[in-house]
Amino acid sequence: MQISDTMTAALNDQITMELQAAHNYLAMGAWLESAGFSGMSAWMQAQSVEETTHAMKFYQFVLDRGGRVKIGALDAPASEFESVANVFETSLAQERDVSAAINRLYALATDERDFAAVPLLDWFVTEQIEEEATVSQILDDLALADGGPQAMLFLDRELGARGGTE
Numbered sequence: 001m002q003i004s005d006t007m008t009a010a011l012n013d014q015i016t017m018e019l020q021a022a023h024n025y026l027a028m029g030a031w032l033e034s035a036g037f038s039g040m041s042a043w044m045q046a047q048s049v050e051e052t053t054h055a056m057k058f059y060q061f062v063l064d065r066g067g068r069v070k071i072g073a074l075d076a077p078a079s080e081f082e083s084v085a086n087v088f089e090t091s092l093a094q095e096r097d098v099s100a101a102i103n104r105l106y107a108l109a110t111d112e113r114d115f116a117a118v119p120l121l122d123w124f125v126t127e128q129i130e131e132e133a134t135v136s137q138i139l140d141d142l143a144l145a146d147g148g149p150q151a152m153l154f155l156d157r158e159l160g161a162r163g164g165t166e
């Protein structure tokens with residue numbers, strides 16, 4: 001079954017949203033490194049790469065289904081943040097927006113009976129649960145650390161030890 005124009009447009013929007021997330025995470029990483037948190041910066045840089053792989057999953061899917069990929073313009077990311085916690089709060093808000101967008105794509109696929117899109121979207125539903133949980137945990141840890149230098153150093157080292165991601 002060939003992909004519909006509506007579904008193609010929605011998936012193209014999602015490609016752009018994932019690339020925007022990658023763009024935003026790079027800016028967050030740069031701010032964190034400048035603020036002295038190189039481990040957290042490395043975490044954000046890895047997160048940016050992961051968002052690019054998300055964009056590429058949709059990109060390949062559209063092409064495999066015979067659709068045309070159209071990538072939208074990206075906005076300049078915020079480059080100033082109030083605090084480390086503010087960076088991760090911005091990240092959580094972004095992840096929640098992405099989760100909502102994935103839910104809308106799922107609803108569209110169901111409306112169109114485009115069941116070929118379901119396995120891909122199932123993967124993203126699960127991924128978003130993990131993304132939100134991970135960032136929420138970091139925010140909880142930051143609240144517990146309460147800016148204390150030893151705890152912040154520990155968190156920076158811990159996040160810097162992040163391994164390869166998908």
Ligand SMILES: [Fe+2]
Nearest residue numbers: 018051054098
């Ligand atoms: Fe993503």
Ligand SMILES: [Fe+2]
Nearest residue numbers: 021051095131
């Ligand atoms: Fe994400």
